[in-house]
Amino acid sequence: MASCSCKKRINQPSSPESLQLEAGPIYETRSRKLEVDGIILREDLSEIVLHIEYGLKDRVRDSVCALLDHLAEWGGSYLSQSRTDKE
Template sequence: MLCALRLGPVRIGQLGRVIPGASKKVLTQILRKFESENIVVRIDLSDLVLHVEYQLHQEVRESVEQLLDHVSKWGASFMALQGKASALKERM
């Protein structure tokens, strides 16, 4: 869910498509919990039609981006090591 939110404001229906099988009720409960813990911001854009979006707090978004950057770098290093190990096995 945090990965989907890091790209910018999203509606609950969009989150439901990203997380198949999650009910709207459960997503709403999670988002309310995140909002109470200052992880997400609820943006009420309602005029005549109910329109609510959620986005990560700036500090949380930066933290998630740093975490994903580290995981990505680790993954690249791991894949490089796997390639080297495979090359060594082939030589033997």
């Protein structure tokens, strides 16, 4: 499989300011279901303060990357064709 151009961006953790998730029963239920379904990984980094990070599992990340790469390729060809049509 070719190298995914989006993989690095997907693996970068979000800053707390850019991703504000309120912990609560609905969020926890949904995140646990995604974990059980094999979509995300849950990593408990708590020592003193509650700190949990979630990330995409490899197979899901690879699928998302393939989809995003395909969309980027399509978008590039669409823009090229659009520019050619205008000339």
